[in-house]
Amino acid sequence: MTNAIPHPPRPGRSYKSRLFGLGACWRWIALLAMQPLAAAESMRALRQQVAERPRPLIFNNDGNEPVYLMKVPTAEELLRHRTTKLAGSHVGTIFYCTWGSGVGLFTHNTKVAEVFDTKEGYFSTNLTRDLLDAGIDPLNVMIEFGRKHRIEVFWSMRMNDVHDSNTNYVWGPLTFKSNRFKLRHPEYLFGTAEHPPKIGGWSGVDYGQAGVRDYVFRIIEEVCQNYAVDGIELDFNRYPVLFKSNAMGRQATNADRAGMTDLLRRVRVAADAAGANRGRPILITARVPDSVEYCRAIGLDLEHWLRNDLLDMMTIGGYFQLNPWEYSVALARKYGVKVYSSIDDARIRRLPANRAMRNSVLSRRGQAMNLWAAGVDGIYMFNAFDPNDPLWRELGDPKLLATLDKDYFASVRGRGYAAVTWYPNAKFQNVAFLNPDAPLPLRAGRKTTVSFYVGDDFTQAPIIPKTVLRLQFKNLPDESTSRFVGIELNGTLLPEGQLDQKLTSWLDLDKWIEFEVSPTLLKQGENIVSVILNPTGPTTAQWIDLLLTVRFPSAQK
Template sequence: MGSHVDSIFYCTWSSGFGLFTHNTKVGEVFTCKQGMFADNITRDLIEQGTDPLQIMVDFCRRNDLEIFWSMRMNDTHDAWGGDYSPYLFPKLKREHAEYLVGSKEDRPKHGGWTAVDYAHPQVRELAFRFVEEVCCGYDVDGVELDFFRHPTFFKRAAMGLPLGQEELDMMTGLMRRIREVTEEVAEGRGRPLLVAVRVPDSVEYCRGIGIDLERWLAEDLVDILIATGYFRLNPWEYIVDLGHRYDVPVYACLSESRIPGEAGEVRNSIESYRARAMKVWDSGADGVYMFNFFDPYSPLWRELGDPEILKGLDKVYFVTVRGIGNAGFFLAGGERYFRIPILAPQRPLKLEMNRPQVIELPVGDDVLWGKDRGILPELNLRLQVGDLKDAEDISVELNGELLSGGILSRGWLDYMLKPDLVRKGVNRFKIGVKPGSGVTPVVFDLQLWIRYRESS
């Protein structure tokens, strides 16, 4: 309470397609109390005449918050082989193996084998009825259709085959039915019932997995557009411009980095989330959507919603926060849709003589905002470089100016930057090997730290 959060998107499990913790009559109630779910109190709540979704609705009503029910459109945590997976495999899949894109013995090339195939009309009917039941039975402000958990919807795509207009029409038909029921309920209760979708931030990638996103926007089937998840394919401005073209507000999803080790830890730092949010606001997005962020006491809840607060806070910017994610895991050739630079320990830049590498870093800060008030930033460029013994063996340019004074220590090359060198918007780095050095270093990471200090 008292944070910048004004909407809660609450998922009642829906792992395994149709497995829920609200009192569903259409799907299956998740009452398992085995293994890691020993403390599951869903059955107890239902016996008391309530359930987790109703509790969330009541909480939001008391505290003047929006509440959306979130449905994971094809969650496949039951396929990953974790200790939890067997408990998430629902009765529906046990009884209708023909609905699945594969089997444990015959796995598809892409996505989880337990994904349901939306080419089956029975699957689309169930998805509709899951949504309809909540719209008619709970006082939610909207429903979120989460197409990022997980983005496998057709067996053909799971097998690496291209989808056609037929599959796109199937999903659009489902969206039309969902829009019809939300409009009907909205009219009956005298206030809107909104439809939000979370999808990849690329029209082409969406079409590859069966989502005709631009058509949905053009047909007014979507009220709120939420973009990205495991990966981000385009600059934020791409999806913001797309949504705004159809008068649909766009919320940028910030979820945790899956890059391993120290590189992932710093990407999941408070300073990193601040930088990501600052770039989101600079893109013209309508808000920030947090996913898989579980610390209710984090200061971020009182920072990320206001760029005026964010501008004076310390940050760290990265070329790539999430790496390449699973873009190619869920869609054959999915990595070809990346339109943003990639630099992370798993995708380094190899430097060779006479072949400098150029990398762009978008920055949301105007670092000179406080100059007239005596507030100037300390700017630290950090390059993680392998196979480099002497800082003078490589050259680093920022926005056309050659940097000097680099200090090399334990694989990191540090430069202190003049504030007027860093621009709000795209910053262009050019990194090359100096003639005669005889080295072939590798750049594993690039970090730009911004720390605001009052000048004495």
């Protein structure tokens, strides 16, 4: 039966008849209005169903293969560098960024933005145009690989990448000169190389301007319409300076937040429309700092997005951590979305050996174990591209991780770049940030306390590991440390520690003191270490770092 909108009442009909006809008309108009609502609810239900898919590991690929790595323009060569060997690993989802080093430059076949196909200078081996001319689109290659191996593929957009701000490297100016959008619209940028902003890269675009938001929307809409992606990632952590208000050193305004929320709403509508047309939803996820308050300060109304169904998933983390991971898990559960936490490379500047330990396999196992214990839905790996790395077959299984050696630090990343480059985050930080870039001064007669987290539950461990707590100090004399400091772990005074000859560098005054501790002293979750400097201790003493090593018998590696 075909429904038709009733005609207006004919002249001469009774008032009652005309009223009935008008009522029927309005009822039908209301029915028509409800159909989009019903469709939206149906799409929402489909999104929620697809969002439940397990994603033990998410592989974020920055898409550099066509620009830097490939030798010949073939799909096999594109996949060989980072992707082929992921088949059969714990990776359930690939987030593929098609370059994006500067808003508007991509390696997929865009008509809205620009294809990054320059072969000038440093980019002489760029094969992007060769691939597209051969009918090989990098994004489609990833999608086809995903379908073959039952791996999801999201397209990832770096919302304000400013690698093109870097005038110290040749690729910065070369990238910027390729970006016609930025060249045509200097009024959209935070500044110039000669007159940079107070915070962030000068080439960043100002999302406070409608022209920027419209351009970015059309880029995302084009991908939704032209590519069979499973989802779209909006990577706000690359980089988290999005508005000129922030670039000038001020908090984002209500207007800034409203503008970005409107962009998210438009993206949701476009993604749902494209999903309806193909009969399969497109999920929306965002990579954001792990603090609702800090997000608001930089123009992201995260909780509003979650409350109003603008996100299906979120990834937290980046180059700094502001809250215990449980904070973000509770936030996600409150609004029924999935939450993933990223493991990023540590970029502390001082003491390269400490940085290397933080970026080791052992450290990443420890970070992953903490995340699983906190209740995340999966692990997101950023700037980790080696498909031969054992991590791709370890980190997605917490039961396996529980049997493996690992390292735990009080703080892997410290305050990160936000301490000096992005909007300041110190007042939003609710976790320890002890690291060589931010040592803690020790005061005579006072207790200095730092917390660290342990994901292992040693009460349930079938094999008991050896656990060693190592603390690094500066300006402690060579004599016995017990003369100068007392160490407590979870309220228990530890016996005198020993100088760790392997970790301590005799070229400076940074000493590692080790304490073999019983696993029974360690709790799953937060642990507290206190250092008490004796009244006779040196007034210049500093606490630099904290490391807990977990080592199982040799068969368990």
